[in-house]
Amino acid sequence: xxxxxxxxxxxxxxxxxxxxxxxxxxxxxxxxxxxxxxxxxxxxxxxxxxxxxxxxxxxxxxxxxxxxxxxxxxxxxxxxxxxxxxxxxxxxxxxxxxxxxxxxxxxxxxxxxxxxxxxxxxxxxxxxxxxxxxxxxxxxxxxxxxxxxxxxxxxxxxxxxxxxxxxxxxxxxxxxxxxxxxxxxxxxxxxxxxxxxxxxxxxxxxxxxxxxxxxxxxxxxxxxxxxxxxxxxxxxxxxxxxxxxxxxxxxxxxxxxxxxxxxxxxxxx
Ligand SMILES: NC(=O)c1ccc[n+]([C@@H]2O[C@H](COP(=O)([O-])OP(=O)(O)OC[C@H]3O[C@@H](n4cnc5c(N)ncnc54)[C@H](O)[C@@H]3O)[C@@H](O)[C@H]2O)c1
Numbered sequence: 001x002x003x004x005x006x007x008x009x010x011x012x013x014x015x016x017x018x019x020x021x022x023x024x025x026x027x028x029x030x031x032x033x034x035x036x037x038x039x040x041x042x043x044x045x046x047x048x049x050x051x052x053x054x055x056x057x058x059x060x061x062x063x064x065x066x067x068x069x070x071x072x073x074x075x076x077x078x079x080x081x082x083x084x085x086x087x088x089x090x091x092x093x094x095x096x097x098x099x100x101x102x103x104x105x106x107x108x109x110x111x112x113x114x115x116x117x118x119x120x121x122x123x124x125x126x127x128x129x130x131x132x133x134x135x136x137x138x139x140x141x142x143x144x145x146x147x148x149x150x151x152x153x154x155x156x157x158x159x160x161x162x163x164x165x166x167x168x169x170x171x172x173x174x175x176x177x178x179x180x181x182x183x184x185x186x187x188x189x190x191x192x193x194x195x196x197x198x199x200x201x202x203x204x205x206x207x208x209x210x211x212x213x214x215x216x217x218x219x220x221x222x223x224x225x226x227x228x229x230x231x232x233x234x235x236x237x238x239x240x241x242x243x244x245x246x247x248x249x250x251x252x253x254x255x256x257x258x259x260x261x262x263x264x265x266x267x268x269x
């Protein structure tokens with residue numbers, strides 16, 4: 001019997017690297033999956049991967065920053081599978097130009113740290129905060145409303161980053177959005193604990209995915225980043241999904257308001 005047998009999981013960003021790995025890992029443990037993303041073609045690959053593992057899956061095109069879309073996909077989960085037991089909020093962007101729905105790596109990172117800060121446009125700040133932070137809030141609120149209404153003692157897993165605590169691990173908007181996700185996670189844990197709903201974050205280090213694909217063209221920067229990683233390599237999305245499985249399952253029944261760091265030993269201070 002799988003660790004998530006008979007459970008229903010909604011995964012935002014389920015078409016992406018970490019989101020898809022969570023869908024696959026959860027399906028292997030018996031969960032049915034609702035994929036919310038903007039990237040239709042890649043979402044279909046996730047659906048296929050879940051079905052190959054013998055579980056049911058459904059996809060709805062969803063902009064994580066839209067309250068309407070987010071409400072609709074949660075309703076879709078209820079209409080299709082009758083419950084929401086697990087939520088993973090993996091929809092996220094490193095920069096505004098790396099919008100969901102468009103394959104390919106983000107634009108090269110501005111290397112000059114002063115210009116990276118002083119010349120960052122307001123629109124950049126707003127889009128990254130809208131998707132990463134407000135999008136997480138909307139999904140947590142909408143899923144929690146259903147969990148409470150249906151009396152499900154659910155598990156909510158937000159995807160933050162080591163950048164939530166270490167400014168050198170991401171740009172200003174990204175790091176601030178992830179620091180916000182971390183505090184939002186603790187706020188939600190406090191508010192939803194009495195309903196038996198656990199809320200935890202995962203703060204991954206540098207993980208191989210579309211988001212870090214830009215590093216492949218910048219070996220010098222990759223080596224510099226890996227210099228702060230004890231294991232000296234990028235992590236895999238599956239290694240993050242294993243942490244998500246722990247938080248989704250009863251194995252973590254006394255964890256809430258915590259952040260796990262699959263980061264290969266990221267060390268800066
Ligand atoms: N890859 C890393 O090194 C790393 C490290 C720490 C945290 N994270 C976080 O993990 C999460 C997943 O990232 P990933 O590495 O799998 O990258 P990814 O780019 O492969 O996946 C991100 C997914 O989010 C989707 N998305 C983007 N904007 C969206 C929107 N507005 N609405 C709905 N979906 C949207 C994309 O279509 C994509 O499928 C992100 O929140 C990211 O910040 C990644």
